[in-house]
Structures are given as structure tokens and as C-alpha cells.
Amino acid sequence: MKKNWIAILVLLGLIGWGAYDYFDKADAKKQSAEDTAEEEASIPIGLKVGNRAPDFTLQNLVGEEVQLADFRGKTVLLNFWASWCPPCRIEMPHMEKFYAEYADKDAVVLAVNMTHLEDGQENVVDFLESFGSTFPHALDVTGRVTDQYQVVAYPTTYVLNAKGVITQRFQGAIDYNMMKEAYSRAANNR
Structure with a gap:
């Protein structure tokens, strides 16, 4: 019986760690996308080299x-x-x-x-x-x-x-x- 409890605790620990890792990576990916969008928005729109081309x-x-x-x-x-x-x-x-x-x-x-x-x-x-x-x-x-x-x-x-x-x-x-x-x-x- 004690071995079953240990196995269950280990399994719950692995599930918890997996969930934490998944959501941590999702947050990092979301932050990266936000940083990229913010970086792109900071590039001025214009016609010179280095400007973001005007959309049409x-x-x-x-x-x-x-x-x-x-x-x-x-x-x-x-x-x-x-x-x-x-x-x-x-x-x-x-x-x-x-x-x-x-x-x-x-x-x-x-x-x-x-x-x-x-x-x-x-x-x-x-x-x-x-x-x-x-x-x-x-x-x-x-x-x-x-x-x-x-x-x-x-x-x-x-x-x-x-x-x-x-x-x-x-x-x-x-x-x-x-x-x-x-x-x-x-x-x-x-």
C-alpha cells in the first residue's frame, strides 16, 4: 500500500511539474510575441531604409x-x-x-x-x-x-x-x- 502512495505522489509530482513547465513556456512565448509586436511598433513607418513600409x-x-x-x-x-x-x-x-x-x-x-x-x-x-x-x-x-x-x-x-x-x-x-x-x-x- 505504501508503494502505491509513493507511486501516486511521484505521478502527481510529474503531472504538476509538466503543467508548470507547459504554462511557463506558454507565458514565455506570449511575452516574446508581445515583445516582438512592441519592437515592430516602435519602428517608424516611412519610405527610408530602416522604416516599416506603409501598409496598403x-x-x-x-x-x-x-x-x-x-x-x-x-x-x-x-x-x-x-x-x-x-x-x-x-x-x-x-x-x-x-x-x-x-x-x-x-x-x-x-x-x-x-x-x-x-x-x-x-x-x-x-x-x-x-x-x-x-x-x-x-x-x-x-x-x-x-x-x-x-x-x-x-x-x-x-x-x-x-x-x-x-x-x-x-x-x-x-x-x-x-x-x-x-x-x-x-x-x-x-
């Missing part, structure tokens, strides 16, 4: 909402382009290649078409289809986001790390190797 919501060609914040946790190449822009045409195959090879490494290309500068959405559709683009896209129909991001040269690409912080900005076309280097820099700057 646009629609894609099929009318679905695309929000920049949905890509938090990934390295983002935020690319502003137009179908009539020759450097954009040169850059697009590089973007597609980068996206195809880096999507499984938590990287994404978010291509924002400056639709307010296009002759019509059919040009956007034709452009994306001609390059076989598979990465996410959004339409800036009013020019609000283009203005917000102070895009004056076409294309313009902002590189964001997993926290949504700008690590680089490129004005003009970039190639696959530049994208790889920008990804590496952003991924190491978490």
Missing part, C-alpha cells in the same frame, strides 16, 4: 483584396510597374524567375501595376499573360499607393524584410542577381 490594400485583376501586411513574415520585393514601360518589360522575366526559385524560401514578389497610368486594364492582363507571371499582383487604379510610395521612376522596387522593414530601394530595372542579393540582405536583416 488594393485589388488584383479578379477583384480580390491584396494587403501588404498579409505578406508579413516573408521577404517582399514590392515592385511598381506599368505595361508601357520598357525597363519593366526587361525586368519582368527576372521577377518571375526569382519568384519561381525563392517562393519556397519565404520570398514573394508583389507587383503593383500603376493602373492609373495605363490606357486600360486589358494592357495589364496582356502584359502579365505574355510573361506568364505567377506572382501576386495588385492594381493601383487611383495612384494613391504610387504617390504614397513616391514612385517617380519606373520600375521602382522596395525590398522588405520579414518584419516589413525596408532594406533597399531600387529605381529602374533590376535583374535576377540583384534580386538574389537583395533577398539575402533582407533575410539576414530580420
Whole structure:
């Protein structure tokens, strides 16, 4: 009988220790998440390297909402382009290649078409289809986001790390190797 009591006490002790350890780790994880959110909130929103990129919501060609914040946790190449822009045409195959090879490494290309500068959405559709683009896209129909991001040269690409912080900005076309280097820099700057 005494052995049973000892076994029960040991078992209760193990259960108690397990519960304490579980809740202690849950509290630590919660605190870590709160610290991370607080740290991210302390980063100023802006367009300079080291700023958190301003969030926005646009629609894609099929009318679905695309929000920049949905890509938090990934390295983002935020690319502003137009179908009539020759450097954009040169850059697009590089973007597609980068996206195809880096999507499984938590990287994404978010291509924002400056639709307010296009002759019509059919040009956007034709452009994306001609390059076989598979990465996410959004339409800036009013020019609000283009203005917000102070895009004056076409294309313009902002590189964001997993926290949504700008690590680089490129004005003009970039190639696959530049994208790889920008990804590496952003991924190491978490």
C-alpha cells in the first residue's frame, strides 16, 4: 500500500511539474510575441531604409483584396510597374524567375501595376499573360499607393524584410542577381 502512495505522489509530482513547465513556456512565448509586436511598433513607418513600409490594400485583376501586411513574415520585393514601360518589360522575366526559385524560401514578389497610368486594364492582363507571371499582383487604379510610395521612376522596387522593414530601394530595372542579393540582405536583416 505504501508503494502505491509513493507511486501516486511521484505521478502527481510529474503531472504538476509538466503543467508548470507547459504554462511557463506558454507565458514565455506570449511575452516574446508581445515583445516582438512592441519592437515592430516602435519602428517608424516611412519610405527610408530602416522604416516599416506603409501598409496598403488594393485589388488584383479578379477583384480580390491584396494587403501588404498579409505578406508579413516573408521577404517582399514590392515592385511598381506599368505595361508601357520598357525597363519593366526587361525586368519582368527576372521577377518571375526569382519568384519561381525563392517562393519556397519565404520570398514573394508583389507587383503593383500603376493602373492609373495605363490606357486600360486589358494592357495589364496582356502584359502579365505574355510573361506568364505567377506572382501576386495588385492594381493601383487611383495612384494613391504610387504617390504614397513616391514612385517617380519606373520600375521602382522596395525590398522588405520579414518584419516589413525596408532594406533597399531600387529605381529602374533590376535583374535576377540583384534580386538574389537583395533577398539575402533582407533575410539576414530580420
